[in-house]
Amino acid sequence: MNYRHAFHAGNHADILKHAALAAALAIQIKKPKPIVVLDAFAGAGRYDLGLDERAARTGEWRGGVERLWERREQAPAALTPFLDALDMENPDGALRYYPGSPALAQHFLRVGDHLRLVEKHPEEAALLAHAMGRDGRVKVFEEDGWTALRAQLPPTPRRGLVLIDPPFEAQGEFQRMTASLKEGLKRWATGVFMLWSPIVDRALNRAYREQAAVVAGETPCLAIELSPRREGAGGLIGSTLLCLNPPYGFAEACEQFGPFLAETLSDDGAAGWSAMWLVEPK
Ligand SMILES: C[S@@+](CC[C@H](N)C(=O)[O-])C[C@H]1O[C@@H](n2cnc3c(N)ncnc32)[C@H](O)[C@@H]1O
Numbered sequence: 001m002n003y004r005h006a007f008h009a010g011n012h013a014d015i016l017k018h019a020a021l022a023a024a025l026a027i028q029i030k031k032p033k034p035i036v037v038l039d040a041f042a043g044a045g046r047y048d049l050g051l052d053e054r055a056a057r058t059g060e061w062r063g064g065v066e067r068l069w070e071r072r073e074q075a076p077a078a079l080t081p082f083l084d085a086l087d088m089e090n091p092d093g094a095l096r097y098y099p100g101s102p103a104l105a106q107h108f109l110r111v112g113d114h115l116r117l118v119e120k121h122p123e124e125a126a127l128l129a130h131a132m133g134r135d136g137r138v139k140v141f142e143e144d145g146w147t148a149l150r151a152q153l154p155p156t157p158r159r160g161l162v163l164i165d166p167p168f169e170a171q172g173e174f175q176r177m178t179a180s181l182k183e184g185l186k187r188w189a190t191g192v193f194m195l196w197s198p199i200v201d202r203a204l205n206r207a208y209r210e211q212a213a214v215v216a217g218e219t220p221c222l223a224i225e226l227s228p229r230r231e232g233a234g235g236l237i238g239s240t241l242l243c244l245n246p247p248y249g250f251a252e253a254c255e256q257f258g259p260f261l262a263e264t265l266s267d268d269g270a271a272g273w274s275a276m277w278l279v280e281p282k
Contacts (some may be wrong), residue, residue, distance in 0.1 A: 010061030045131030
């Protein structure tokens with residue numbers, strides 16, 4: 001377990017994932033019923049872009065959140081939930097703190113909602129617990145995320161969202177994703193599931209999407225993709241987020257913010273964006 005998210009916090013892949021997560025949560029909390037959010041690979045929770053030398057070393061956030069921050073006045077309404085959270089993280093108007101999925105989700109919690117955060121790395125789990133502060137709605141588990149996805153589903157109450165965002169440093173992670181999705185849907189057929197994956201090799205990605213569509217069966221499944229870097233540029237070209245059982249209005253929100261993110265985060269005007277139903281809602 002060498003992966004540390006601080007090297008990558010706020011990069012283009014985080015922006016796609018977190019803009020979508022914020023949009024989905026903003027829709028879910030419009031209804032009065034409480035929600036449960038399970039983040040099975042939570043990371044450190046919040047990142048200090050100004051002081052963390054790992055963030056400075058890669059500078060990935062400069063091609064991500066910094067570009068978005070500079071254009072936030074022009075952003076479409078669908079990005080408001082995410083941008084409001086970014087504003088709350090940086091109340092003096094200078095970009096310094098970047099909320100990981102835990103800090104982001106925490107912004108949307110109401111009284112009665114629950115946030116369950118799973119992180120296996122002891123140092124990251126300690127940072128995470130510190131970042132969350134004393135909040136009775138939030139629980140941190142220092143354990144294995146794959147196991148938690150079995151043990152903690154279905155949640156009570158049965159309304160909410162699961163984020164599956166592993167580091168993709170081990171072989172077979174794509175297969176693990178679809179296997180845990182299969183099991184997750186069996187345990188909680190009505191849950192909203194979000195699965196992040198990197199685009200490094202297009203053929204591998206296509207095969208994964210086909211497999212995910214098979215596993216989804218009749219469950220609506222939307223795939224959104226943002227690729228700010230040209231194929232052959234090396235490293236992470238872009239990323240995919242699968243969303244199963246997306247809440248009503250989520251696909252429209254993605255259609256609204258996707259082209260803006262592509263334009264804002266593109267390295268050379270070559271950004272690719274798509275939103276595609278792998279399984280259409282009935
Ligand atoms: C991509 S990062 C998570 C980023 C976070 N979801 C966010 O959006 O801010 C993946 C995290 O999973 C953790 N991790 C790796 N293997 C794990 C496992 N088996 N169970 C739980 N966490 C794991 C890593 O330590 C890392 O912090």
